[in-house]
Amino acid sequence: AQSVTQLDSHVSVSEGTPVLLRCNYSSSYSPSLFWYVQHPNKGLQLLLKYTSAATLVKGINGFEAEFKKSETSFHLTKPSAHMSDAAEYFCVVSSTSGTYKYIFGTGTRLKVLA
């Protein structure tokens, strides 16, 4: 069975400083992994995805994530935070057989301080 753990429920950073949102996964097979962002009163938006190609994945708005099989991690990073990055971020693992069901983490709320 697949599962995903987001290690921080809240992260605060100052504008212009790096962002690190941590995600660990569990999967019996090579997983597909995603990061989604949810702004207040808006739908979830895909930031990036990993599907067994390059382990360093670049996404929208300057975000990237690195798949590390040995550490079962898929942490999300951004070199410099903007105020507009304040939102809820979800790490997602997709099952690799059958229904390819999405399993969401509990989310990390990112706060960006001026």
Add this chain to the structure above:
Amino acid sequence: EAGVVQSPRYKIIEKKQPVAFWCNPISGHNTLYWYLQNLGQGPELLIRYENEEAVDDSQLPKDRFSAERLKGVDSTLKIQPAELGDSAVYLCASSSLAGGPGNEQFFGPGTRLTVL
């Protein structure tokens, strides 16, 4: 291209009343999902449709929840009767492929339900 449309955006009802949510997926997407998102949690799948067929409804509480997608396009999720614990955000998503591990799901803005 229009995104996934959901209505209403907000709904407040008394407990034991019925409620229905509507979703129109992105044009051409044959797979449609309904998720439940409780406060402070990630979304959890309630039901998945491929065209008009419900292919995964194992997490749908069938005693009070029902869903339909009669023509394989838009869909309705119903709760009857609603309970206090049903207060949550109900999300609809769609995707263009029937499956595949790297398949992206596109989400609507959700319907926030409050049961008093």
